[in-house]
Amino acid sequence: MTENAQPQTDLPGAWNPADEEATLYQRWVDAGYFTADASSDKPPFSIVLPPPNVTGSLHMGHALDHTLMDAMSRRRRMQGYEVLWLPGMDHAGIATQNVVERELAKEGVSRHDLGREKFIERVWEWKAEYGGKILGQMRRLGDGVDWSRERFTMDEGLSRAVQTMFKRMFDDGLIYRAERIINWCPRCQTALSDIEVDHSDDDGELVSIRYGDGENAIVVATTRAETMLGDTAVAVHPDDERYKHLVGTEVELPLTGRRIPIVADEHVDPEFGTGAVKVTPAHDPNDFEIGRRHDLPMLTIMDERAVVTVHGPFLGMDRFEARPAVVAALRAEGRIVAEKRPYVHAVGHCSRCDTVVEPRLSLQWWVNVESLSRMAGDAVRDGRTTVYPQELGKRYFDWVDNMHDWTISRQLWWGHRIPVWYGPDDQMVCVGPDEQPPSGEGWTQDPDVLDTWFSSGLWPFSTMGWPDKTPELEKFYPTSVLCTGYDILFFWVVRMMMFGVYEMDGVQPFDHVYLHGLIRDAQGKKMSKTRGNVIDPLAWMDSFGADATRFTLARGANPGSDMAISEEWAAGSRNFGTKLWNATKFAMMNGASVEHPVPAASELTEADRWILGRLGATVSEVDALFEDYQFAKVSNALYSFIWNELCDWYLELAKVQLYNGTETTAANTRAVLGHVLDTVLRLLHPFMPFITEKLWLALTGGESLVIASWPTADTSFADAAVDGRIADVQKLVTEVRRFRADQGLKPGQKVAARLSGGGYDAVASHDEAIRSLVRLTAPEDGFAPSASLEVGLAGGVATVELDLSGTIDVAAERKRLQKDLGVAEKELATTDGKLGNEAFMAKAPEHVVDKIKGRRETAVADIERIKARLATLPQA
Incomplete structure (x- = not known):
């Protein structure tokens, strides 16, 4: 069926999303509209879906991401591009392992009871039964993804890609094993990446402790008194005159009997506190660097569960038990100089279980990022990749230009196992995917798995079949655009850039990076379960439909800016859909169709020429804004044209032409109405795919808007005089x-x-x-x-x-207006009295005075308006 075939569908009285959306979506999938053809000669457009966690469900951040990606994909498909929007999921190491461990706990079993192999089997079973709930929710939202190419970061192909990348980077000296300070979760028993740590301002205490006595005494302050058991130095700034005589000497560390040196290091801020800091190299990242510079011992004083391992009265205590115990012991010795409670300070928490993170010296696998981050920075600097909005480019450079080496090993069982084997004589062998691991007595594989961000960092090319040379890679790499929130710019975007330019011969993983803001509630507050202000997109789709949910999100999507949303705005988007539905239904009931082409301008009325001119301008505006990723402005331009110009004005003007005009005028009006509605349904389809599809099928009888052509701007009807x-x-x-x-x-x-x-x-x-x-x-x-x-x-x-005679009750209207006038005059007198009171004006805050002035202006305007009305009333 052609796009301009006769319509064959009657419209029901109202749009009911629950009755239509699932059927329409399945029709699109069954027709293969979303399946990309890598052999096509059409220009490519590709997006890889930021893979949601296998444990996840659709939240508003996902809904925003997916709405914008779907809008871009649908528009490009209509423009004649071969579109690949590739879906998939992330195995989410810690999150998934925690979920399965909680399930096991209900059975009274731990993963250690099962053993590694059996536990991994249970995770795969859980994934098969419960994982990927979000994929079904994506269908509800209308995501036009290529389901035939769905990937999972632990599937066979991606596992091969991960092992290949690890091997190549290991051989190039970019992956190494070393002891460094890492974020450690005592509950999850693993190292954490920076993005897996949530920081909050917590109440604590700041304790000032005197080390040594007499002239050689020195005072340090700490929020973690228990870590003093691992101090191996005190540091001061080399130019601090107060301590120059102590540099190079030793002081006794209280409670331990150990003597530790006083060293000079430029890292110390002489203006902060006493200007002297305790140095615990094995439990603080800054202290670790000081320790390396001064060759200090690095004493680990806690085990993996954050339990004190130092012999003495604190042995076996949890860190939070040891803290007050250490302070009490120092107080008993007269070593506490000052205590400040509460002392609010930033504390890191595990994002998965909320346990306070412990900095800890640990032997881990690392990526040397120096050359990789430089290449990732150069790809943006030389224009291979463009960041939208441009002002966020500075954040990107701030990160890539100051990156630290990345710890990639995790002490988990669920994930990509590190492909390194250790031999009986300290041998170490890294094995690629096509190589046999060493065998024989004494050979064991590294027990750790890779950080989830390692595998997701390969996502733009591993999902297309790399390391093999595939038609998908040839056609769709580099991808066209990455759409994601600015909050993971550093953690995911940068990693993909590093891997992409490293492995793909300097070819960037995406041409454009579009960064949107975060979603907040109507008051602009961050959504959280604690505040009780989290909005469920599935609930919105139940109440208002997927189209209204999508359009509400798109209308708030200004590049790089956070957006506030509320149920009221979703209801407004639903009403917008209803307005469009009723307008189309009215037009079709009056014979509007796309059967006849729009006549020449000379044959049309001024109203017809005006709406066609405005339509051409709107198409041009929408195209320009789409290319600049201005989704909010695109949505608002469409809303304004459809609601204000088409429905509120042209349809009213068209009624006169349809009902009272000549047959020629009426026929032309029906052709114009059909053309305008056909065009706006195409323009709106990327944001509101379901209702536009239903209306367009009814109006045109075409096959589907998904594969209809995108409108081109016709500016020939523009006429300034009209x-x-x-x-x-x-x-x-x-x-x-x-x-x-x-x-x-x-x-x-x-x-x-x-x-x-x-x-x-x-x-x-x-x-x-x-x-x-x-x-x-x-x-x-x-x-x-x-x-x-x-x-x-x-x-x-x-x-x-x-002639208003007989149309209104003049006496009653005059009485009502006189009453309103009295109220306004009283308000004027009250505000004049306050503003003329010198004593009041001398004491009143500026905002109070401004408010009263505003009330006075309103009263004056009301008096003028009411008097003008009274003057126009007929005399009784």
Whole structure:
């Protein structure tokens, strides 16, 4: 069926998303509209879906991401591109392992009871039964992804890619094993990446401790008193005159009997606290660097569970038990100089279990990022990849130019096992995917798995079949755009850039990076379960439909800016859909279709030419804004055109032409209506795919909007003179409507009126439409106007004289207005009294005075308005 075939579907009375969306979506999938053809000669457009966690469900952040990616993909497909939107999921190491461990705990079993192999089997079983719930939710949202190419970061192909990348980087010296300070979760028993640590301002205590006695005493402050058991030095700034005589000496560490050196290091801030800091190299990242510079011992004083391992009275205590115990012991020795409680300071928590993270010296696998981060930075600097909005490019460079080596090993069982084997004589062998691991007595594989971000960092090319040379890679790499929140710019975007330019011969993984903001509640507050302000997109889809949910998110999507949303706005988007539905239904009931082409401008009325001119301008505006990733402005441009210009004005003007015009005029109007609706349904389809599909099928009888062509801007109908006259008609109608409301006339009440003046003469050809829109009848013999108004138009003043006799209860209206006038005059007197009171004005805050001034201005305006109304009322 062609796009311009006869319509074959009648529209029901109202749009019911629950009855339509699932059927429409399955029809699209079954037809293969979303399946990409790597052999196509069409220009490519590709997006890889930021893989949601296998444990996850659709939240508002996902809904925003997916709406924008789907909008871009649908538009490009309509523009004739071969579109690949590739879906998949992340195995989410810690999150998934925690979920399965909780399930085992219900059975009274731990993963250690099962052993590694059996535990991994249980995780795969859980994944098969419960994982990927979000994929079904994506279908509800309308995601036009290529389901035939769905990937999982632990599937066979991606596992091969991960092992290949590890081997190549290991051989290139970019992956190494070393002891460094890492974020450690004592509950999850693993190292954490920075993104897996949530920081919050917690109440604690700041304790100042005196080390040594007499002239050689030195005071340090700490929020973690228990770590002093692992101190191996005290550090001061080399230029701090207060301590120069102590540098190079030793001081006794309280409670331990050990003597530790006082060293000079430029890292120390002499203005902070006492200017002296305790140095615990094995439990603080800054102290670790000081320790390396001064060759200090690195004493680990806690085990993996954060239990003290130092012999003495604190042995076996949890860190939070040891803290007050150490302070009490120091107090007993007279070593506590000062205590500050509460002391608010930033504390890192495991994002999965909320346990306080412990910095800890640990032997881990690392990526040397120096050359990789430089290449990732150069790809943006030289324009291979463009960041939108541009101001976020600075954040990108701040990160890549100051990166630290990345710890990639995790002490988990679920994940990509590190492909390194250790032999009986300290041998170490890294094995690629096509190589046999060493065998024989004494050979064991490294027990750790890789950070989830390692495998997701390969996502843009591993999902397309790398390390093999595949048709997908040849056609769709580099991907066209990455759409994601600015909050993971550092952690995921940068890693993909590093891997991509490293492995793909300097070819960037995406041409554009579009970064959107975070979603907040209506008051602009961050959504959290604690605040109880989390909005579930599935609940919105149940209440308002997927289209309204999507359109609400798109209308708030300004590049790089956070957005506030509320149920009220979703209801407004639903009402917008209803407005479009009713407009299309009205047009079709009156014969609108796409069967006949739009006539030449010379054959059309000014109203027809005006709406076609505005349509052409809207198409141009939408195209320009889409190319600049201005999704909020695209949505608002469409909303404004459809609601304000098409529905509120053109449909009303069209009614006159359909009902009272000649047959030619009516036929032309039906053709214009069909063309305009056809075009706006195409333009709106990327954001509201379901309702537009239903309406378009009914209007055109075409196969599907998914594969319909994208509109091109036709500016041939643009006519400034016509635009000006229609603008004058709109202004005149608006002012008369306002005047009628001021006079207390009912909206449908007809009133005899005479229109005259130079302004009216310029729009006299629209007399019938004007009178229809504002319910004015032509004056008859004996016409006696009792009220009038003048409206300034581009062509001069238009005078409207009305006969209001018998249309309103003049006495009752005058009484009501006199009452309102009294209230306004009293308000004016009250505000004048306060503003004239010198004593009050001398003490009142500025914002209070401004508020009173605002009240006075409102009162003055009300008095003027009411008096003007009274002056227009007929005399009793």
